[in-house]
Amino acid sequence: MRRQRRFLVLAAIGCLAFGLAVSVGLAWVLCLWPTKDIGNTFQSSVNWRPDGEPSYHTVYSWSNSKSMGFRHIAVWSHQAYKPINRHAARRMREEILAGKAGLPPDQIFVRPYVEPAWPSWLPVLPEDDTEYSEWGARAAGWPMPCLASRSSATTTGARSASWSMRIWPATATGSAVPRDPDKGAVPLRPLPLGLAANTLLFAAPPFIVLAAIPAGRRALRRRRGLCPVCGYAVGGLDRCPECGTDGIGNLVNDPSNNTGAINTSPNQA
Numbered sequence: 001m002r003r004q005r006r007f008l009v010l011a012a013i014g015c016l017a018f019g020l021a022v023s024v025g026l027a028w029v030l031c032l033w034p035t036k037d038i039g040n041t042f043q044s045s046v047n048w049r050p051d052g053e054p055s056y057h058t059v060y061s062w063s064n065s066k067s068m069g070f071r072h073i074a075v076w077s078h079q080a081y082k083p084i085n086r087h088a089a090r091r092m093r094e095e096i097l098a099g100k101a102g103l104p105p106d107q108i109f110v111r112p113y114v115e116p117a118w119p120s121w122l123p124v125l126p127e128d129d130t131e132y133s134e135w136g137a138r139a140a141g142w143p144m145p146c147l148a149s150r151s152s153a154t155t156t157g158a159r160s161a162s163w164s165m166r167i168w169p170a171t172a173t174g175s176a177v178p179r180d181p182d183k184g185a186v187p188l189r190p191l192p193l194g195l196a197a198n199t200l201l202f203a204a205p206p207f208i209v210l211a212a213i214p215a216g217r218r219a220l221r222r223r224r225g226l227c228p229v230c231g232y233a234v235g236g237l238d239r240c241p242e243c244g245t246d247g248i249g250n251l252v253n254d255p256s257n258n259t260g261a262i263n264t265s266p267n268q269a
């Protein structure tokens with residue numbers, strides 16, 4: 001019985017490692033797979049100035065694209081408008097979460113229309129005075145997003161990416177819609193809930209198989225009148241004379257062997 005428990009523990013550890021590897025590998029494949037993005041791009045008017053100052057509304061473009069197991073969201077400003085600062089990003093986030101950033105049907109650029117979203121893995125600009133001309137985030141994984149990365153570009157053209165690993169060289173994006181300057185890179189930041197769910201999903205089938213095979217073998221041996229542990233023909237005996245175990249795999253003492261028996265009588269001197 002102890003050997004069986006040890007086997008199940010090792011099988012669980014191995015299956016979890018397998019599920020984690022499959023989750024990460026599948027997320028990377030879905031991120032790099034050259035599928036056609038489906039989504040939409042729209043423009044949003046946001047107050048650029050902090051609270052308490054005179055209002056100055058500027059316009060930003062928002063790209064919200066997705067394909068199977070992959071999501072990319074980017075926000076960028078045009079040369080004619082103010083760059084994206086932390087105040088504008090906060091207000092944009094509030095409008096998205098409040099459901100006020102939708103578009104009428106005549107302004108949809110790419111169909112099918114995907115409602116604006118602000119998922120938990122989407123970055124918020126740091127609380128400083130740095131101004132950005134573009135920022136965005138990517139997430140990949142199936143059935144839930146499990147890895148994410150972030151990127152940004154300043155008004156000077158300096159671009160940076162965090163939690164990202166490039167697999168092949170970047171390609172020019174131009175003014176393509178939706179734009180994804182990080183194509184060819186894979187995300188590295190774990191999303192705990194998605195990574196745990198995906199890992200358990202992919203670890204469950206091999207663990208069930210590994211746990212069912214020994215159980216089925218023991219049941220078949222019992223039906224044939226064999227020892228469930230070693231397969232020795234025990235007939236109607238309660239103890240296997242070959243391995244010394246009972247019908248469920250526990251090691252028992254042989255009453256016919258006085259030297260190996262353990263006296264458990266309370267009257268023993």
